[in-house]
Amino acid sequence: MLFVGFFLLLLGADFGASQNAQNFDSLTTSIAGLEQLIETEAYLIQNLENYAKELEEKLLVIRSLITNLRAENDKAQKNTGYYVSIPTNVLSLVRRLQKDWTYLDIFMKESVGQEQTKALHEYWSNLPTENDWGEAVNAISRLQDTYELKTEDLIKGIINGKQYDTKLSALDCYAMGFELFGRKEYISAGFWLYSAISMYEENALLRLHDLSREKIMELYAETLLKQSRYQDALTMMNVVLSLPSSKPNSELQRRKNAVELHIKTNDPQPVTHTKNPPTGYQLGCRGAFSNQLSKLYCVYNTTTTAFLKLAPLKMEILSLDPYLVIFHDVMSDEEIATLQRMAQPVLRRATVYSEERKLSEVVAGRTSKFAWFYDGTNEVTARVNKRIEDMTGFELEGSEMLQVMNYGLGGHYATHYDFFNVSMTADIVAMQGDRKATVLFYMTDVEQGGATVFPNIKTAVFPKKGTAVVWYNLNNRFEGDYKTLHAGCPVIVGSKWVTNKWIRERNQMFRLPCYKG
Known part of the structure; x- marks a missing residue:
């Protein structure tokens, strides 16, 4: 005793x-917990399909979302434990559940589909939180730092030299870049945002987020400015303003003029960012x-x-x-x-x-x-x-x-x-x-x-x-x-x-x- x-x-x-x-608990900190997200996503997809049946005028958008989401979830269902053991799968899974369904909630709040909306809200407590998303971003950054994993490799499913059946979307890359930009990790954010621009293809999910290529390019330009890469930022701004699809953007034009003035006045030189040698732990x-x-x-x-x-x-x-x-x-x-x-x-x-x-x-x-x-x-x-x-x-x-x-x-x-x-x-x-x-x-x-x-x-x-x-x-x-x-x-x-x-x-x-x- x-x-x-x-x-x-x-x-x-x-x-x-x-x-x-518990308040700071995270779904991403154990594989056992992550496996539950696959079932949660499967339920939400089915709920979304029920909702789609009541929205004929939005059927094309909804069906497109279901196809994309279900394809990935079906792959995960075949072996959930292995699926969530792959970090890029988890990043995409957490981002989908933490980000996309919030926008779907807004989209679904119409005069029809109240039953499906209620079902979604009943599952709200099972969805990843903003803290979960932050933990997922931390984990990917930690893996990159510890093992020297390149962003372009992770996007293609090449993880520490081995190819896996996984890939990240432009939206995954943008979400990573946006989060890292908010943390003032501008160099890392730049790699992810550049990848999002390179991979961008218009689809229903990007429309749901109201995310255009121009918006990503503007944020990438800001990232370059934070790295004191003024000429590169100016080039990106000019590209955005010259795009046929680009709407008049007085704020971006103002930023461009300020950068041009700064370059003419100060003649800034590119900043060299040195990389620290690996620690004994790494x-x-x-x-x-x-x-x-x-x-x-x-x-x-x-x-x-x-x-x-x-x-x-x-x-x-x-x-x-x-x-x-x-x-x-x-x-x-x-x-x-x-x-x-x-x-x-x-x-x-x-x-x-x-x-x-x-x-x-x-x-x-x-x-x-x-x-x-x-x-x-x-x-x-x-x-x-x-x-x-x-x-x-x-x-x-x-x-x-x-x-x-x-x-x-x-x-x-x-x-x-x-x-x-x-x-x-x-x-x-x-x-x-x-x-x-x-x-x-x-x-x-x-x-x-x-x-x-x-x-x-x-x-x-x-x-x-x-x-x-x-x-x-x-x-x-x-x-x-x-x-x-x-x-x-x-x-x-x-x-x-x-x-x-x-x-x-x-x-x-x-x-x-x-x-x-």
Whole structure:
């Protein structure tokens, strides 16, 4: 009972902040949540078709929308999990549901179709929010930065060098560019807006958004101005004003005159934008550490506990300072399926503990969803915990519960330490100490990305279903080991499921040798 009370203290801020966390929850931060959007979109499409039957005068526009939307959704329905594991599919899916249906709502508010409008509104709470759209844009930008993914490749469905059956539309590209422009990320916005202009073809969806090529070109010109590319911006403005379809635009003409005056008066030179070299974290995510990894040796571990004399574990030693090993084949498919089934209904946005605020809070550096399970929840959790004892030789009484996590679109965990690095009088460590060790089970293979990177020791571990990586966060003096800096790289393609166990130090006094020297 003492431990239960302690753990409630540990997670109390987390539970107390749950409402706050839910307010900032995101559908894009777990593949399990994203799969539901496919069914939501399917329902909305069917509702839209019912509405179309009552609107004969708008039938051509509605039918065109249904054809385009259903074609993509039918492809997704064939394998929803795989579909939403591809980031460009998710970007387009979230944009469709977050942006397009808002305009359809306006279009549908006529004297007919009230039943279908009501059905759409009943589903409103299931649709992505503006925050979801922002998370999706963050994820695509994160993938581009981490893995050097080019915008033109993503649009064609080429993701990290591999071709996928996916493509982005001009509207997808415009929405990305518009969002990035609002964030003052003008260089990135320029690539997306230029692509939107190149791909533009008049269709019903663009008409629904009242989005013309000229509007996109005007925003692109503004993006060029923000980059101090005045001559290029002037050229784009002249193109827009000279288009036969262009309506008189006094504001654009005024802007053009101001740019011409600025060029004549100041003779501005093009600004060179230098690119920062990749960080150790980014290099590790890209696989640059694979050739530098010095695998010490592999053994059958028969000594950690007496049970291993009968059933040894396959152990691969990656580092001795800090201690870092991989255990192979330590979680079965049945155990994985059970933990996933348990977690899916209760997954919520992952948080990070703030010592300053004394609570757990949602942060941009950790995008995933998680669920906690007591060690004795059922036979599977008990068995997994017993296996952790065999793997580590540690006492688990007083340690944290099992945490099951699922990553979504570009899901990652930025560089961090697992130890708390706080005074031993702090509430979070006062009773059971700091996190001596981390055990991380990989429950799925990940097609691309998702590695666990240790940049300070140039080591990366890529997910492999059924394996577990174990490392010590504290040195022999029970001080935080800064060589254990690590991160979860963004998932490019695939669904990453993991199970964590953080082992506290206090109950290990009889399990670890005394420190000497």
